[in-house]
Amino acid sequence: MENNKMRIYTLDEAKDKHLGKIGTDKRDKYEYELRLDLLGDMIKQARKERQLxxxxxxxxxxxxxxxxxxxxxxxxxVTIETILRVFKALKAKVNFNVELLDGDFKIA
Amino acid sequence: MENNKMRIYTLDEAKDKHLGKIGTDKRDKYEYELRLDLLGDMIKQARKERQLxxxxxxxxxxxxxxxxxxxxxxxxxVTIETILRVFKALKAKVNFNVELLDGDFKIA
DNA sequence: CGAAAAGTTCTAATATATGGAAACATATTC
DNA sequence: GAATATGTTTCCATATATTAGAACTTTTCG
Incomplete structure (x- = not known):
């Protein structure tokens, strides 16, 4: 019997593929914008994985x-709710991980 | 000098706190709905971490x-773009991880 | 290669997200 | 306890998301 988890995709995996590894100039430059763009790609990948x-x-x-x-x-x-509806139909679980980055962040 | 990563939050951590561990009936029942609700909570937590x-x-x-x-x-x-604008202002990185769950998923 | 399947883009209508500003409610401070 | 700070809700206007359906484009398959 197969593992319950068939496949895990992360946005970082997708970005590695499109842009190169973390640290390259090209990668950093598009980090923000592509976070916006690649979610749709993840839907597409999940859909194809399901052969739909x-x-x-x-x-x-x-x-x-x-x-x-x-x-x-x-x-x-697209709203979060719509995104999640789609992923739910694809029987995919979405995790949002928030990572606070260190910066000398002060409010005077 | 401090670590670059000050804190990592996951939605699962937040849910553990509110609902108990994975597997409990209460947890499963609200899995979908709370995924919708707790993103706002994550914004709030990040904001407080930044003392704003x-x-x-x-x-x-x-x-x-x-x-x-x-x-x-x-x-x-709320749209993905709006969410990301907020997290960007909070100097927080958001990762979307998509996990395909095994299910006897067939289209006849 | 051509037909069918699959995906994309457009139009127009409807629903709803976004936003300011103000009133209100709650929390904090001294 | 009173004043101030902070957060919430409401109203209204505008911008935009969502949608069906059709036309169009691209891909797939025999």
Missing amino acids: TQSQLGELIGVQKSQISRIERNAKN | TQSQLGELIGVQKSQISRIERNAKN
Whole structure:
């Protein structure tokens, strides 16, 4: 019987693939913007992992394929709730990890 | 000199605190809904870690304190972009991790 | 290669997110 | 306890997210 966890994707994995490792100039420069862009890519990857078309995924949450395409293509201006609906239909769990970075942050 | 990473928060940590460990009925029942609710809590925690009022955080991203309050109180229907703007102002990095769960998932 | 499948983009309508400002509520300070 | 600081809710206006459906484009498959 297989492991319960089939696959884990992280945004960092996706970025490594697209931009190179942490520390390269190219990587840092796009860190913020790509965080916005790659969420849609993660939806797409999860969907393909499930071997679903956009149309089939759309049926699962009750929308047309065009909405799935829209979200996958540009997830930055999509609400958290909508994103989670999609991932729920894909039987994927999303974890948000927040990491406070050290900076000499002071309010006078 | 301090570590670069001051603190790491995960949604799971927050849920453990509110609901008990993975596996309890109470925990499972609210897994989906609370994922929607606790993102705002994470914003609030990060803000307090930075020792900022809502008003000060609002100034950082150019909105009134009432918007910060609104977002913290209900982050589920907020766009990814807005969420990330807030975390960026808090000098916090957000990681989205997607985990595909095994399920006898078939499309006939 | 051509047809079908799959994905993308557009239009227009509706629902809702975002925002300021003010009133209100609660917490903190002295 | 009173004043101040901080957070919440409401109202209203504007901007934008969501959606169906259709036309279009790209990919897949036999």
